[in-house]
Amino acid sequence: MPATRTVPTQEAADLIDLTRTFAVKELAPRVTEAETNEEFPRDVFALLGRSGLLGLPYDEEYGGGGQPYEVYLQVLEEIASVWSSVAVGVSVHALSCFALAAYGTEEQKREWLPDLLGGELLGAYCLSEPHAGSDPAAMRTRAVRDGDDYVIDGAKAWTTHGGHADFYTVMARTSEDRAHGVSCFLVPADTPGLSADPPERKMGLTGSATATMRFDGVRVPAHRRIGAEGEGLRIALASLDCGRLGIAAVATGLAQGSFDHALRYAQERETFGKPIIEHQGLAFVLADMDAAIASARAATQSAARLKDLGLPFTHEASVAKLVATDNAMKVTTDAVQVLGGYGYTRDFPVERHMREAKVMQIFEGTNQIQRLVISRALTREAAGAVTVAAR
CATH class of the missing domain: 1.10.540.10 (Acyl-CoA dehydrogenase/oxidase, N-terminal domain)
Known part of the structure; x- marks a missing residue:
């Protein structure tokens, strides 16, 4: 559909x-x-x-x-x-x-x-670390200035495209200042000292390579620093706002694809002499799935339009990511239920969809972090006016 x-x-x-x-x-x-x-x-x-x-x-x-x-x-x-x-x-x-x-x-x-x-080059983003997933200011990977270069040492976890990318956007600590001690670097994949661990063995998204990247004396020319020294955390947080919209859209698409499979199955599968979609109990499940996808899409598009207008959208990006990924988990789980025993087998894609949906509640900031971002925004905005902008 x-x-x-x-x-x-x-x-x-x-x-x-x-x-x-x-x-x-x-x-x-x-x-x-x-x-x-x-x-x-x-x-x-x-x-x-x-x-x-x-x-x-x-x-x-x-x-x-x-x-x-x-x-x-x-x-x-x-x-x-x-x-x-x-x-x-x-x-x-x-x-x-x-x-x-x-x-x-x-x-x-x-x-x-x-x-x-x-299109010929593929990128990866190196922010999270094994001990500093939801707290990027606690990162330990360091970039030390050495003449016209920086020398990077440390490790970055959960790197999508790790070991396959052609370039890595890397956040590394350049001073002890928690808020202004991180800088951003564009690192080519063939730089000596940069390597990838074996890929993680994941529940889902198994066609996407995820690996820890190791930086062992990786020498990067200073002209490959993006932004001013110490501006990396600001860049990272702005990047995540955009990334959260991307994941919200992916989760919405995943939910749509799973729903489409469930809907076709419900139209074709018969019990008690009629298609199972004509049984009210199942029809209501499908109706809730459709409504969840529509609400996720609306939240995501609303945040995107704020971004396109040049307006603040951090709060709305977190809302979209939270709503879309939680809804994707619910929709894909319900898709398995609609197919019954068949849904639990690998003969149909809905069991894979369910496994894939789970991680979307985790990466680009867990949904607990999204609730933290949203609640803080509500505190700041309590006394503010509603923003109205013409399109």
Whole structure:
């Protein structure tokens, strides 16, 4: 059941149609085998890049697609409805480009962004550490200035595309100042001293490689520092706002894909002489699933439009991430229930969807962290006025 969408231009509508066709023709035939065999589909990202789908939310001047976030996120949805590992990868690639695009100098952007956005290179984002997942200010990875270089030592956990990426956007400590002691670096994958541990053995998203990255005397030229020294935490938090919208869209697409399978099954499967969708108990489950997806999409698009207008959206990004990922967990669980015993087997994709949904409540800030962000925003905004902006 295709989602009802509103987009600002015919070009955007055509782009979403193109993505849907790409997902059905190129992704759908491969997803089951790749996820079962835990194969990272590197060639798919090259194909996405050549199709112009890896740099959509960035300026055309630097090789991006020049699309607003409300369009980019709907493209992510379409990909996730077929293969969520790939959609997560597109979101992470966009996240890894954010620091350079938003905080890089004009010279840095012109030198590196076209290659990063062009599709042949794949990015990764190094923020979390084994002891500092939800508290990035507690990171221990260090970057020590040595002449015209910085030397980075430490480890970064849970790196999506770890060991497969061509470049890494890395946050590392440059002083002991908790709030202003972190800096951001763009590190090529072939830099001596940079290595990846074996990939994590995960419950889901097994087609997405996740690994700890090791920095052992990694020497990075100072001109590869993005932003001012000590500005890294600010860059990281701004990046996460965008990344949370990406994951909200992926979760919404995943839920949509799982719902579509459950709906088709309910229309075809018969008990007591009629399709099971005509039994009220099951029909109400499907109705709740549909409503959950619609609410997740609305929350995500509302936050995206604030971003596109240049308005603050941190609070709304956390709301979208919380709502979309919690709803995806509920929808995918219900999809398994709709299929009954068949849903619990690997003959149908809904059991995989359920496993994939779980991590979306965890990465890009756990949903407990989202509740913390939201509650703090409510405290700050209690005495404020409602923001109204024309589109």
